[in-house]
Amino acid sequence: MHTPVPPSRLNAPSIISASCILGLLYAGRPMLQPIVLAAVLSLLVAPLVRTLSQYGIRRVPATLTALLLAGAAAAGTGAILAAQLVSVTSELPQYQAALLRKAEQLRTRAERPLAWLEAGLNHGAELAPDTGSEQPLQPAGAHQPVPVEIRPPHPSTGDTLARLFSLVWGPIGEAGLVLVLLLFILLEHESLRDRLIRLAGQTQTSRTVRALADAAHGVSRFFFSQFVVNAAFGVAIGLALWAFGVPHAILWGALSALLRFVPYLGALGSGAIITAFTAAIDPGWTLTLSCAGLFAIVELVVANLVEPKVYGHSTGISPLAVVISALFWGTLWGPVGLLISTPLTVCLVVAGRHVRALEPLSILLGEAPSVTGAQRFFQRALSGETGAILHDAAAYLRRASFARYCDHILLPGLALAVADLRTGQIDTLQQEHIRSTIADVAESLAPSTATAGRARRRRHVSLLDANVGAHLRQLREARLGRWQGSLDVPQRSIVLCAGLALERDDLVSELLARALREAGVDARSIALPLPHEEHGPDKAKLVSTVFIPYPLGDVLEAWTEAMARLRMLLPHAILVTIRAPQDEMAAPDQAVQPHVDMVLRSFEEGLAFVAPQHPASA
Template identity: 25%
Template sequence: MDAQQRSYLAFLRFFTALLLVAALYFAQEVLVPLALSALLAFMLNPLVKLLCRCRLPRTLSVVIVTMLVFTLMGCVFWMVGKELHHLANALPNYRHNIQERVSAVRNASEGGTIARLRSMVADISTSALDVSAGRQKAVSPSAPASTTPADQPPSPPDKTTPAPQPAPPPVEGGMASKILNGSLAFLANGLGVAAVVIVFVIFMLLRQEDISHRIVGLAGFSRLTTTSRAMDEIGGRISRYLLMLATVNSLYGVMLAIGLAFIGLPYVLLWGVLAALFRFIPYIGPWIVAVLPIGLSLAVFDGWTQPLMVAGLIIGLELLTNMVLEPLLYGHSVGVSDFALLVAITFWTWLWGGLGLVLATPLTVCIVVICKYIPSLAWVDVLMGEKQPPQAHLMAFRRLVAGDEDAFQSTIQESFEKNGVEATLDQVVLPALVLTRREAMLGKLDEEEQKEVIETIQATSQYLRECQAEAMDEARETEAAAAAEAEEKEKKENEENLENSDAVTPVAEVSTADEPVPPPIPVFARALHGQVDALALEMLEILLPPQIELQVSADDRLIGELVENLNESRPALMIISAMRPGSIMAAETLCRRLHHKIPGLKLLVCRWGLPGQQSTAKSLKDAGATWVATTLEEARNVIVEATDVQLSP
C-alpha cells in the first residue's frame, strides 16, 4: 500500500467518524431513548434470568420484573415530587435564618482580609479619579461664571412641566402563561419518553435471543465466534456493573436518609433518592447533590453543629462506599481507564446533554469491548482500556533507539531483580532484538544505529550470562555445604554407634575420588541471519545445562559442507534460528534439504518473535522440522527433552 492509498484511507476513516458523530447528534431524539432502554434492559436482565432459573416462563418473568421495577420507580418519583413541593412551600419560613447566615458571613469579613482588600481597591479608585479630574481641569478652558449669585436660592421648578409618572407594573399574565405552557410541554415530553423507554425495555427483554441472532447474522458467519464473544462480554460486564452500581447507590441513599433523619434534617426521602440517582453520574454526581442538604441545613438550623454533622455524614458515607462497598461488590472500575472515562463523559455530555452524562460509562464500555474484538480498531482498547499487559520490551527498545543506555540498563536490572535471568532474556532482551531486526528491515534504522543497538544488547546478554553463572556457583556452593554438613552429621552418628557397640566392625572408607565427568552432548545450531540470530542463540546457550555444548554456525556455508559437518559431529539435534520478520522460506528450504540428506536428524526451528506472537508451525513441520519454538523457554525445554539431560534445580 503506497502513501497515497494510506492517505486516502485515513481521510475516509476521519470522514466516517465525523458522519457518525453528526448522526449521533442530530438523531439524539431517537437514539437517547433507545440507549436508555438498552441500559435498563442490561440492568434488569439478571433479575429476569434469576426468575427463569426458578422455572418461570420468560414472558411472565419479564412482566413481573418490569411491573415491580417501574411501579417502584413511579412511587419513588411521586413521593420525591411531593417532598419537593413541600420544600418549595417551606423555604420562605427559613428566610430569617438565611439572612442571619448572610449577615454573619458579612460581619466576619469586616475588619478582615476581605475588608482590607476592599478598602485598598476603593482608595486606588478614588486616587485615580482625583488625578483624572485634576488633569481635565488643567487642560480644559475656564468655565463661564454663573449668572446666579451664590447666596441666591435656586428657582423653583416650573409648575407647567409635567412630573414624570411611574412606569406601569408589568403584566404577569403573559409570563405565567409561558411558564405554565413550558412546564406542561416538558412534562408531556418526559412522559412520552418514559413510555417509549418502557416499551423498548419490555421488547428487549422479551426478544433478547432474537436480537442476538440478528446481530450475529448482520456481522456474518465468518465472524461468528468473535461476535458471540463480544456480545457475551458486553452483556455480562455491563449487566453486572449496572446491577451492582444500582445496589450500591440504593444502599448509599438509604444510609444517607437514615443519617439525616437522626440529625433532624427534614425531607430526608428527597435527599436519599437524589443522592442515589446522582451517583450514577461518575465522579461529580455525589458532590453535586451534596450541596443541597448542606445548604438546607444552613437554612434550617440555627447553629453550626448540625450543618457540620451533615457534611461529615456525606464525607464518611463517600469514603465507606468507595473503599468498602464498591470494591466488595463490583470493584472500582469497568475496565476503562480513569482518564479515558473522563474524556468519554465530556464527549457524551456535549453530545446528548444530561442523559449523555448518565449514559457515558455504559456506552464507553460497549465501545471499548467491541473495538477489542475488531483488529483494525484494537488501538481503541489500547488507549482506553484500564489494564494493559506489561510492555517492557517496547520500553527497552525505545530507550535503546534513543541512546539512553543508563535507562535501558535500569529496565534490565529491574526485570532481573523481579523475574530472574530467564524471564528477562525471554520477555525483554530477545523481543528488543526482534524489534531491532524489524525496524532495520523497514529502513527505520541505519547500519550505524543497528550496530550500536546490537552491541548494547550483546553486552547485556553477557552481563546476564555472568549473573546466571554467579547464581549457579552460589547454588553449587550451597549444595556442597549442605552435602558436607550431611556427611559430617553421618560421620558423627557412625562414631557414636561404634562407641556404644560391643564389637568393633570395620568401616569401609568412602572413596573421595572424583566421579568421571560425562562427555558434553553436542548440539549444532545454524544462524540464518548472521549476527542477530547468532546473538539469539547465545541467549539460548545461557539457559542450557552445562552438559550441553552448543556449536553455533553463522557463516553462509553451502548445504554440502553443512551436511558433512553434521555427519562428522553427529549432534543430538540441529537448531535453526530464523528470527522474524521474514526468513520463513529460507527455514523451510533448509529443513527440506537437511531432512532429505540426513533423514534421522532431529530439527528444532526457532522462530523468535514478540510476546504473544503466533508461530507458523504447520508449514515448517511439513518441511521436516521436528519442533518449532518461539521463546527461549520453549527451545530450552525441547533441547533438554531431546538430549535427556536433567535441569539443575
C-alpha cells in the first residue's frame, strides 16, 4: 500500500524563512498589492479572452475587447448605482432626523432597566456622610473668565476641490496602475507561462503546467461561483425589500450583492445599511425588524449552507480555510487583502499539491484532508469512535459493496494497526478499541443472518476473546447452527472461507464470508485443518470453492500441510487464495502457487469469481 510521504518538519531555518517572507509581504505591500491584484484579475478575464480568440480574433484585439466589455459592465453598474445614490442623497436630511429620533428611543429604552439601580446608588450617596472638603466660595462681584472659541476660516472652492482631488487621486491612481498591469499581463499571458515553466526546469515541465492550469481553473471557478451566489443573494434581497414596500429596493439589492464580494465584513455592512434605512422610513419598528430578520435568515442560509458547498467544491479549500485566509490577508494587506484572500489561498493550496515546501498549506487548507479512508478508519478505531466509522461506512456502502469496503478501507486500516502493533505503538486500551470496532462494523454492516433490520444485542469484545474472527464465527454458529446453515443444499453450492487457526486468518475468512453472503452466495467460514471424521465424501460434494488467505512467511509450512489435507478431503473443490496488496510479509509466490488453483488480489475478485451474476459494486 502506498503511504504518502510526510511533509518536512518545522525547524529553525524554515521558521526564519517564513518570518522573512511575511515581513517582505507586509513591508512591500505598496508594490505587491497592485501586481497581485492584477494577476488575480487576469485569471478572471483570461477565460473571456480565450473565448474571443476561439472566434478567430487575434490576441491583442481579443484582450482589448475583453477589457472593454468588463469595463463597460462595471461602468454601467456604477452608473445605475450612482443614480440611485443621488436620489437617496437628496432625501438624507429627513432620514437623518428620523434616525436621530429612533436612536433616542433606543437609548431611552436601554437606560430604563438601569434607572432603579442608579436611583438606589444616588440615594445611598445622599445618606452617607460627606467627609470631603468643601469648595471655597467665590467672592461677590468676582468676574468669571470668558471662554474663547477659535474657528477655522471657511474653506474656499479651490481648497475644497483640492481636498476632493487628493482623496480621489489615490484610489484612481491605484486603479489605473492595476489596469495597466492587467493589460500587460493579459498580453504577455503565454509568455509569462513559458517563463515560469522555463524557470521551474525541464524536468518539472508537466508538474508546472498542471499547477498553473489548476490555479487558473480554481480561481476562475471561484469568481464565477461567487458571482452567481452574490447575484442570487442580491436579487433575493431586492425582491424581498420591494415586496415590503421599501424605496430604492434595486439599490439595496445591488449593494448587498456587491458588498458580499468582501468576505464577512461586506455582509455585515450591507445588513447595517439596510437596517438603518428601513429604520429611517418606518414610523414604528415592524418594518425594520422584519427586514433585518429577513436579511439575517437569507445571509445565514447562504453563508452556512450554500457557500461552504459551492465555494468548497469550486475552490478546493475548506470553509474554515476561507475564514482563516480572510483574517490573515486582511490583517496583512488591509481591504485589498480581504478582497483577494480566497483567490490567493486557492493559489497557495494548488502550489502545495505540487511543491513539497508548500505541502503543509495544502494539507491544512485543502478541502479534503490528505488522509485515506483506511487511515481515517485506523485513527477512529484507535480512539473507539465506532459511531463515526459506521456512519462513514454506511455512506460508502450506499454506492459500493461490503467486499469493496473491505478491500479499500477495512483491511488496509487493519494493516496500519498491525504495523504499529509490531513496533509497540498501540497500547492495551487501543487494542481493545480496535477489536471492538471490527466486531461492531462486521456485525452492523454485514450481519450473519438475513434479519439485518432487527435490533441486535452486541456482545462486548474484550481482550479475553483474543480472536475477533473466531468470535464472529461463534456468533454465526449460535444463530445458524454448527454448519452455519443447512446441509440440504444442491451440490457444489457452498463456498468455504477457510484459514489457519490464527487471528489474522480467522478474521479475513470471516469478513470474506460475510462479503460473499451479502451478494447471495452460500459462504461459510471454517478453521483449518479440516478433521477427517466430519468431512465425508457426501459433504465434500457440496463445496465448489475454497478461499484461503494468503500465507505469511512464518506459517508457510503449516499452511502447506493444510492445503494438502484440503486437496485430499475436497478433491473436486477449486482452491483459491487471496493476496491483499497490504500483505508485506507474505510468503513468496513461487512457494504458494503450486498448492492452489488461483491467486486473486482482492475480495472483489473473489466475489466476481464465485458470483459473476452479482455485481461487485453498485
